[in-house]
């Protein structure tokens with residue numbers, strides 16, 4: 001196993017994130033702070049900058065009750081977290097192409113001509129996607145935002161646990177999500193840690209890397 005080396009603040013954040021499953025129930029993260037955490041996370045890259053991630057933040061008692069039957073073996077996170085963030089991938093993200101590129105033009109990041117060309121490029125490219133390619137692409141993008149969300153939370157003094165063990169269809173139904181459009185990706189519990197970090201090992205770089 002490789003030793004963890006803390007070199008700079010970013011590296012510290014990487015080394016100090018670990019899954020926390022039990023939180024201090026008395027610490028409630030307010031919506032403004034949750035919005036800031038999401039805002040920072042959304043600097044994540046995405047294919048063609050289509051940003052297919054959609055969030056449902058479950059931070060009320062009623063909301064928590066709605067999703068309780070979907071939590072499988074992850075009850076402790078459900079019970080103690082300040083919020084659970086459900087991440088969905090929007091299969092219709094390309095519908096927002098004009099809005100996204102229009103904003104780039106308005107902000108002076110692209111000229112009108114560059115923007116128009118880019119819009120054409122996105123439309124041509126995305127219209128050739130098979131359903132599997134589309135799902136893979138938007139799920140991958142959501143993976144980036146989720147990772148950033150977990151680091152962002154840490155930056156604000158909170159901890160998280162990515163949760164894949166939940167009843168996906170039931171959760172979509174409980175949250176009234178259109179299942180033809182939104183793919184369930186992952187839940188993230190967030191709160192103030194009320195347990196020690198548990199170390200988990202990683203492969204060494206040499207075990208899993210080839211050099212060509």
Ligand SMILES: Cc1cc2nc3c(=O)[nH]c(=O)nc-3n(C[C@H](O)[C@H](O)[C@H](O)COP(=O)(O)O)c2cc1C
Pocket residue numbers: 017018019020021074161162163164165166186198200
């Ligand atoms: C896609 C995904 C799904 C996961 N699902 C669960 C889960 O359902 N319950 C849980 O307690 N942890 C879950 N985890 C957390 C992993 O168990 C954890 O990340 C891994 O053991 C490494 O530990 P660390 O996060 O502390 O570094 C999941 C992680 C990922 C990336």
